[in-house]
Amino acid sequence: MSPATSPGGDLTVPPGPGLPTGLVVPAAELVERFSRSPGPGGQSVNTADSRVELEYDVSSSAALTDAQRRRALRRWPTGRISIAASEHRSQHRNRVAARERLADQLREALAPPPPARRPTRPTRGSKERRLKAKKARGETKALRGRVDD
Numbered sequence: 001m002s003p004a005t006s007p008g009g010d011l012t013v014p015p016g017p018g019l020p021t022g023l024v025v026p027a028a029e030l031v032e033r034f035s036r037s038p039g040p041g042g043q044s045v046n047t048a049d050s051r052v053e054l055e056y057d058v059s060s061s062a063a064l065t066d067a068q069r070r071r072a073l074r075r076w077p078t079g080r081i082s083i084a085a086s087e088h089r090s091q092h093r094n095r096v097a098a099r100e101r102l103a104d105q106l107r108e109a110l111a112p113p114p115p116a117r118r119p120t121r122p123t124r125g126s127k128e129r130r131l132k133a134k135k136a137r138g139e140t141k142a143l144r145g146r147v148d149d
Helices: 066-075 091-110 124-142
Strands: 011-013 023-025 030-035 051-057 080-085
Touching (some): 011 091, 023 091, 051 091
Antiparallel strands (some): 030 051
8 A cells, every 4th residue: 555545644646747746635634424335235235334435625725835726726616626435345445545536636637737739830841742642643533534436
């Protein structure tokens, strides 16, 4: 288990685009709720609260800089991120999965937008090749007419 995903502690987001040194979200800013997982019945299905819902308030977080907060609020206008994990039978594994998903979404949201496309013009050689190919194709088609005796 990586330090980014240890349940109960701080959430560590590894470095990436927009996060050159990574990010550490204090455990006090994360809210975890547990409930019963939906789905078909079975052994111990109605006895364990294995579903995990992890919430993080971007708008009031002290872990983000102002620029990061603005970027994150563009993605989540309400300022709250909510992740639910119920794919595993174990509460611990669901907690780890929810934290990994939150870290991935934060890294993706805080990455800068890609640079705008700079339009380019076709080169002279490419124009000449295109016109030469059109001319050759036209000549091929011109030879397909009726044959006169």
